[in-house]
Amino acid sequence: MDFLHKNFAYKTLPFKEFVKRASEKKHTDFFLCEDESYYLRSLGEDVRKSLSQEPADLSKQFADLAEDFHIPQFFETDQFFSSVFRISSCGLQLWTHYDVMDNLLAQVTGTKRVVLYSPQDALHLYLSGDKSEVLDIDSPDLNRFPQFVKAKRYECVLEPGDLLFIPALWFHNTLALQFGVGVNVFWRHLAADSYDRKDPYGNKDPVAATRALQALERALHTLDELPADYKDFYGRRMIQRIQQRTFCDRVSRTNTQDSKTPASRTSTCTKPG
Known part of the structure; x- marks a missing residue:
């Protein structure tokens, strides 16, 4: 998925049908092509009202599933911002970007590759807002992005039950190696008024x-x-x-x-x- 050129489409499916398609490699029913990928990212309440949209909360949108999800006490209760439920097709890759809050990425099922870059390598990542213009991080076009080779790459593979701490401002790129389910938990580590109050995703730059x-x-x-x-x-x-x-x-x-x-x-x- 590429938010620079928005190479995807939003579609609505019954949840059962979505899970069926997301877990397939080839589809008999599809929107665009038989090998298309699927991705779900949970949203908060009032998603059509941007001024009142709330951050995603697993306990509200997927209350039954939330009973089975527990994380260590990494932060105080009043610092909690959101818990995001995600489902990805095998091969689904998310663009390199940063968030402005600390977060934990929990892999529930399936496996996922995560590549990270330090905030101090920002000058080598060819940023457009919070996103890197280098879409293919494995075989980058060095004619267009010659400085990218200077960015130090950190890589890991998450298996079911693994937790990865992603500090605020660290760039990350994820690739689903299998059909899988994950949850991100974001929390505020700066003063509450440092953040944009109209940001339901936790990725808008701090007010200052x-x-x-x-x-x-x-x-x-x-x-x-x-x-x-x-x-x-x-x-x-x-x-x-x-x-x-x-x-x-x-x-x-x-x-x-x-x-x-x-x-x-x-x-x-x-x-x-």
Whole structure:
């Protein structure tokens, strides 16, 4: 599935028929072709009213199934955001993207490959919003995406009963190796008012980050008023300033780690040069 070009269609099926088709490799009944893939991602209440849509909650949309699903106490009850029920056909792949909340990916049945990239490799992933434009991560087009080879790849295969912790901002790409069922559980680790209140999916940038990105766009439009050589020069100054204020040195991270801060949240920022 590719949200850059939206190479899929939304369809409605009785749940029993959906499960039947999703578990098949070839279909006698189909919408587009006999080897099409199927994917279900549960939604919250009032899905047609975007202003009032709630995050998905397994205990509400699939109450009977929720009785069989238990996870360790990774977070406080008031931090809970959503629990997303998923069913995937064998071979169904989801685009590389990041979420702004920590989450656990629980594999219930089937097996799934998960590939992850660090947030510090964002400059190598050719982002369009929260998504990478590199659709084929196994055989990337290096003529279009030459920097992609610099992104360090982490990979695992989840089997039934496995839990994978995916920290906020870590890029991930999933590939169903078998027909399978999974559940994602998202929770807030920042202050509640840091998040967009109209976000039912947990993937909209934090409010402050959105403001910063909007300010950047305004600044870039202002630079357009300058001649090319001035635009280039002041653009480089802006890049240097961003590096000085925000870039983190992952090498020195472990040497200066605060013992009271989890390792996954700790990094030491240094000024280049």
